[in-house]
Amino acid sequence: MSRIEPEPLQGSAKDAGRREGRRPASFISAILPLSLLFFISAPAFASGGAAYDPGAPHKGWEDPEWLALGHYRRGWGAWQSDVVGERFFISPEGRTDPKAEFQATLTAFSKDPAEKGDAAYRCRYPARYNWLRESGYLEAPPIDEEACPRLAAWRRSLRPTSLTVVFASAYMEQPSSVFGHTFIRLNSSDSDLLSYVVNFAADPGSSRGLSYLGKGLTGGFNGYFSVSPYYAQLKKYNDLNARDIWEYDLDLSEPQVSRFVDHLWELSDVPFSYYFLKENCSFQLLSLLAAADPSRVKSLPDNWTIPADTIRLLKMKGSIRSTRYRPSPRTKLLAEKGRLSKEDILLVERLVDGDWDETLSAVGTLPPARQARLLDVAEDYLLYEGGTPPRGSLAEREKAILSARSALKIDSERIDDTPDPGGPIAGHATARVSLGAGREGGRSYGELSLRPALHDLMDPPSGYDKNQQVELLKASVRVDHASLKPYLYEGTLLRLASLQPLQSWDRRLSWELQTGVATAARSEIEPWRSQYWNLRLGPGIAFESETIGRQRWFLLADVDGGAGGVFRKGYRLGGGGHGGVIWEATRRWRISLSGQFFGYAAGDSHPDWSLDVEQDFSLTDSLGLRLQIGRLETGSQISLLLHAYL
């Protein structure tokens, strides 16, 4: 039995009505959800009351399976399907009326002549047909494979015996990939690479950059399920974006897998509503799994869900049977480098960048097994440096390396034991609520903070990329102890950072970006009158060291701008630096020391600086303590917060 949680309807959804095709991305539908988000900041798993009691007797159209097959969700006292197209529904009211759709479907099946071939309703809706038959609502023979040749041919080409949820880790450079991505692999007995995957993605047409981001957030795109071979998906994710992959095998029975496949057929070219943050790839994949087995995916989360949440939800339901880790080419290369001696590292570099003939003869004096190893790593290093396929002179060098390797005629000793750093299954929950108190500039305060997503560099790193920080819609409210005045201390829309430690084979730029409401530290103005809008971004570098735990050193050069009444002339624009070290002392304890200095050339020229020592201690998997001691222009500052990850 499944329970469909109520969900508030978006204004634009009502307006879209029953039109086929794109939904309008109106200004109102953009602003309304964003402003609601900002000030209400609903936690990721908001659940209201149940829509109905699964134990009570119900009619067919109230059955959770039926609602799952129609992708219906309840909101404001009415049902609405996530499918935006009309073609999917047999009844004209199908999109908003599960009962009408149920009755129309039964009618269509009973009046369906067998001779219509693939155009027959039973061939177009095999999942509905089979479920109605099995549940006793429909007296009819089973689907004759010969009567639906196209469906039969398609099922034969897929032949899945089990399903696997595949998670590709986050890719910071692209807005839509910041939370990672999930898709489902239909495992055939042949091989994983040849198996097909089903993927839910928006069809952005030619949108790029900010319009792509804007439209994605506000439902300007439609989403579709599509099928492609796994090797093609790997080329897209593993190679292209150097993303790690985790495969989670699902524990589903054969009839459930069959139902999944049948339902997928029903969704051929069916447009869904798509929002970047909700009803996205991960949510819709869960809804697809729900059609296969509603009891397994009991309470679909409030549709604010990110890929990692769905993995943790499936784990919670006991649906995951086994895991496999596929490191990205970058991860593999760096692991390989770690196993080479200093001398071998130099040889590999010369094989790729140096004089070919000279290096080859030097390598040729080594034992064949070692030669093979160097050439193998050289090929990997070359592809990482030069891209796949390699560019320019590296293309010729690649041919030479491959020839030399083939000429050796010995098998590689390829070790495939890159350690699994722990995928999303090991990560802390997505939302964080914090409660605490502090003192700044001579004023004591209490603080309540809410962050729907996702992770900062001091949060428990397990299951997350240690080098990445993504914070979305973080709101901190402080209450001044003396006057009991509450104020918004921080309203960050977006805070991102990517700290990539430089090493000889992996030189990537670090960067950070943040924007939102902040509070300026001015001794002459009360903090509740010092809010301003802030934008900061810039590049930098990072290094890693290992002395009693791991340290990450960073230095960023930023452009910083602000607008608000607190500033003379109402704004300021300038630049500066932000640097420090983050020290992972033990598994539970992290310490950071950081400082920043910003000077402003335009607007209010008052410089801004601070020094901080911060400590985070993990009490349990979902509770942590953060202590911060610092120095600002207004004086010293101390705060203690209790974090709860939900």
Added chain:
Amino acid sequence: MKTRLPAAKMLGLVSLALLSGCATIMSGTTQRVSFNSNPEGALVTVNGRAIGKTPVSVQLDKRAGQSVSIEKDGYQPLTLTPYTRINGWFWGNIVIGGFFGSTTDGVTGAVYEYSQGQYFATLQPIGSSRVEPDQGRSQADNIKVFVIANYRDLRKDLAAGKGEHLDSLLTMLNIHDANRSEATSLLKDLSETYSDIPAFAERVANLYSK
């Protein structure tokens, strides 16, 4: 595809991107680009100008905003736009490296850049939906596409004498158990003889027997 750049150059590029509204950084002015497809004989059009039918090659200007389309009767047309590596958060497009991404979304088909400037496109029949990939394609053609798309991984596996990509290829070729090691040597010899990747793929596909 993506080109790896040292940190200093990246810093320069990023500052340029930040300062200018839209930065386009490229080296050289033209490049020889070739197109092949499955099925062959598809018409290639660049910026509206017909170039020829696949397999075909052309000298293209290296600039952003060009569009290439590959069309054949009975198949959904494929449109390729230059690969812009957008750092989506910053206000700029940076065109780096090759023209088109290694694979585009497999909705109407896929494109693989198997060698610098050399593209292999797979077309989908008209009428097939997004959930029906590769309908009607022969096993020999499936093998050819697999080899081209996974060329480097296959070379690595052949050098190692084993591996996931090699295993999958042997399965596609319907070669099992005892015959596998012999087939592996044969494939290795073929890979050394034929350095042109589509030619290698063709030879491998010929090994297929039902």
